[in-house]
Amino acid sequence: MTADFALSLAQAVTKGLLTGMVYGLMALGLSVIFGVMRVVNFAHGEIMVVGMYLAWMAFEYLQITPMLSLPAIAALFFVLGYALQRTVISPFIGRPEHQQFLLLLAIAILLVNGCLAIAGPDSRSIQMESQFESYQLGALVFDAVRLHAALAAVAIAGLLWLFFTRTRIGKSIRAAADNNMGALVVGLDVRRLYAFTFGVGAACVGAAGALMITIIPVSPFLAAEYTLLAFVIVIVGGLGSMTGALMGGLLIGVSEAVAGLLIQPSLKSMVSFGLLILVLLLRPQGLFGKSST
Amino acid sequence: MSLVRRLTDGVPPRALWALGFLLAGLLVAPAVLGKYGLSILILILYFAYVGQAWNIMMGFAGQLSLGHALYAGLGGYVAAGLFFHYGIGPWAGVFAAVAAAAAAGAIVGYLGFRFSLAGVYFALLTIAFSEFTRLAFDHWPWAGGSGGLFLKVDATVDVWNLRGGPLLFYYLILALAVGAFILCRALLESRLGRYWLAIREDAEAAQAVGVPVLRSKMIAVVISAALTALAGVWNAFYYNNLFPETAFAMGRSIEITLAPIIGGLGTLFGPVVGAVVLTGLGEVFTDASEYFQIPGMKQIFYGLALLVIVMYRPAGVWPWLAERLGFGERRP
Secondary structure, eight states: OOHHHHHHHHHHHHHHHHHHHHHHHHHHHHHHHHHHHOOOOTTHHHHHHHHHHHHHHHHHHHOOOHHHHHHHHHHHHHHHHHHHIIIIIGGGTTSOHHHHHHHHHHHHHHHHHHHHHHHOSSOBOOOOGGGGOEEEETTEEEEHHHHHHHHHHHHHHHHHHHHHHHSHHHHHHHHHHHOHHHHHHTTOOHHHHHHHHHHHHHHHHHHHHHHHTTTSOBOTTHHHHHHHHHHHHHHHHOTTOHHHHHHHHHHHHHHHHHHHHHTOGGGHHHHHHHHHHHHHHHOTTOSSSOOOO | OOHHHHHHTTOOHHHHHHHHHHHHHHHHHHHHSOHHHHHHHHHHHHHHHHHHHHHIIIIITOOOOSOTHHHHHHHHHHHHHHHHHHOOOHHHHHHHHHHHHHHHHHHHHHHHHHTTOOHHHHHHHHHHHHHHHHHHHHTOGGGTGGGOEEOOOOOSOBGGGTBSOHHHHHHHHHHHHHHHHHHHHHHHHSHHHHHHHHHHHOHHHHHHTTOOHHHHHHHHHHHHHHHHHHHHHHHHHHHOEEOHHHHTOHHHHHHHHHHHHHHOTTOSSHHHHHHHHHHHHHHHHHHHHHHHTOTTHHHHHHHHHHHHHHHHOTTOHHHHHHHHHTOOOOOO
16 A cells, blocks of 8 residues: 555545534434434435525625524524424324325425525535635645534534433433333423424534535535435434434445545445445444344 | 136225226227327326335335335336347346346345334335445446436337337336236235235234235235336336436335325225326426426425325325215225
8 A cells, every 4th residue: 555545545534534523413413303203304404405505695695604604593493393393293203104204205395496496406605715724734634614514513413412411301302212101101291392302403404504515515406315315324323322323424424435535436325325234234223323122 | 706706896886887987088098188198197107007016015015115216227227228238129128127126126125024124224225225226327337327228219110129109108008007906906805915914004913823924025025026117117118218317216216105105005096096196286286387487396386285185184195085986995
């Protein structure tokens, strides 16, 4: 192995790890929603794409950078997620999977075509000064925007962890996830907790969208791909596990970057889907999930 | 009991009459309809047919597949590839196409069932295989890669090579749809059909009373994949082109599932009614959205319609409609 190759490999791994942290934040939203409500959010990528468009609009029309619009987007998504759960999704909890699938598919179609109707089919990106900056550590180069996005993703994941372990409502949500009947018996308002959870999940993926727009241009057609990507990540990491989602994000981020370098960029998702098949068959609880038996 | 009597046993006479009139109407429809009307009817029959095929797996045996594009795509590519490269006609190629799809179904099914994946996990496995195949075909020169595979368009009607106009393909897809309808009725009335329903309702209980669960589920996947492959072959020769990006797309898999879910899962008429509703709505929305001139408008109408249907008729349109029409189909 030549030194050049080793360096480009290390560079790819670094890039993959940084992108992977944003992937992890996106997948975290999906994992939280499934882990608590057992609702499979087939509109996940679509929700993120809406977040990407909002951050793009804030930058394009109001000159607000994504890092600054992120809290507002997350807050807005929390409210919208809460409302969506209360009005539309709530009756579908506990229903057969194909009905949930159809419901979220309809929501996904509405979201992605809403974006298409408003912003058009062209792909949109933002141009910031910081996109040309980079940090250097020895021979390794870190893109500034990618590093900032990754750090922000980790910080948000940390906040989420604090929410679920330190606050009363976060603990109640975990209680409802562990034992729905028990939570009802001790008098928790499970319906409100579910709405709260969907809000938190939507806020997560909205925040991930605001970070993602700084490293990848957005177009409506990306949405379905991201929904699949989020599923691959949470299954590989372990559906319903927070660390699993984050580690899964890192793993998929790195495997995409390395496959892009070693094989072909257009074949990068083949490695991810291959990994998904192996994990589904050999370790369906995910690499970092606990076995249910 | 003769086969015909067994199939019609328990069906109200007025329902049989209605079916007969429907079939007669479909047979003479091309004489009445224009080019546009015929193309709509072809779409309806196509979705009714693939919906019926998918319904065997999900509606009867309860196994959610969101990767049926894999079987349609494989079927289309095998038959079209054999024709394109070696001049082997589709009537021979169809056997290879069906065999390939059935084998793929057997592999996906065996892995999924053997490792006891259910519900969403099984659905994700089917998606993963379909996406994996899409990317493989994207890079496979024999299949034309991402540039696609094109069949020569020929104006002369040549039934042996499936070359011809919409009329040929209309009667083909009509035959397939009618055949699949009868086959599904026969399957539902058979011992195997009862096994499937038992598995769908409660797999563990079925296992406990001696239903061969793994074998029955395997048969469901293989039949469903084989029938879907026929639709793929038909599709390839009707449209004369194949791209991995569309043939194996997730969207293709999803559109296969819509008619039976909207129409009524596990019912014989569900896929048919669902196909009429969805194709009809699609056409109405195409016209309506032309008025607005906004990209995505048609899909927004479509999404709203799906939302309304799933919220107010979660069990599908047909069971509700059947009651209204007084066809008390003896639902299993």
